[in-house]
Amino acid sequence: MTDAQVSEWKMEYDVLAALEARGYEPKTVEVSYDLNRIREAVEEHRPHVVFNMLEDFHGHVVFDQNVVAYLELLRVPYTGCNPRGLVLSRDKALTKKICAYHRVPTPRFAVYPRSRKVLRLRKGMSFPVIVKSLLEDASVGISQASVVHDLEQLQKRVTFIHESVGDDAIAEEFIEGRELYLGVLGNQRLETFPLWELNLDDLPEGAPRIATQRIKWNLEYQKKYKIRSGPARDLSDAQLKRIAYLSKRVFRLLGLSGYARMDWRMREDGRVYLLEANANPDLSRDEDLALSAEAHGLSYEMLVQRILNLGIRYHATWD
Secondary structure, eight states, X not given: OOHHHHHHTHHHHHHHHHHHHTTOOOOOOOOSSOTHHHHHHHHHHOOSOBOOOOOOXXXXXXXXXXXXXXXXXXXXXXXXXXXXXXXXXXXXXXXXXXHHHTTOOOOOXXXXXXXXXXXXXXXXXXXXXXEEESSOOTXXXXXXXXXXXXXXXXXXXXXXXXXXXXXXXXXXEOOOSEEEEEXXXXXXXXXXXOOEEEEOTTSOTTOOOOOOHHHHHOHHHHHHTTOEEEEOOXXXXXXXXXXXXXXXXXXXXXXXXXXXEEEEEEOTTSOEEEEEEESSOOOOTTSHHHHHHHHTTOOHHHHHHHHHHHHHHOOTTTO
């Protein structure tokens, strides 16, 4: 495999290498738009478990839940989150409604569907707010311009999401503060990894400290502004325990399984707010989830093995 191919398929390459290092002989199946390939592969290979690395189907991220549901219909164990958990966590507004009902702190928000004009900010909210895609992840559509300070900017940014991303928009109360991530592993019995933090201290003055699409994926930009992630510093045991407790609570409230990454913002006064629950985070060897697992004492190969074990043990409703 060439360097270019490894870069494009980084997560898949890392996971396959880890499985082979553990003595497995994985068979790869590309299912970008054809469900028949799944059925044919299942019938031919009779796998004990499918290691799910699907990020979209037919070019739509929301269809990952349908593919996992299809695996359940075939009664094939799989790794990662179940369909219901993917549905509930994918929709940022639905996640926040469930969490708010159960008193898990989240930013106030308003949804702006593609079919409606933006006439005002929701009652009870105030500027600044951050405008995102309702369903897309990986910071798609997020830039420094996503943080808006008045109605005119809000209207322009919502229109941008509608037209450029092709999705409904959500405007969330902008939480000024630190960007924190916590990995959660398990089905019924859950464990958490060390709290991770995205360091944005060296961004240009006045730039909002948010994880934009450029910050996540542009290596040159990351080097220029010394953007890095690592263990969260200067937090008390009580703060760490609270975030771990809330992350497990969210995992259970949304009915997740396998593994997930909870994204939090922390104000200067120490209050934390759930931004989203990522039920399908990047599993690359050098990404936050794997790095925090390594800090927890799990090598990358052991993390992949644990995820595989959890998939084998999770059997939906056919038992």
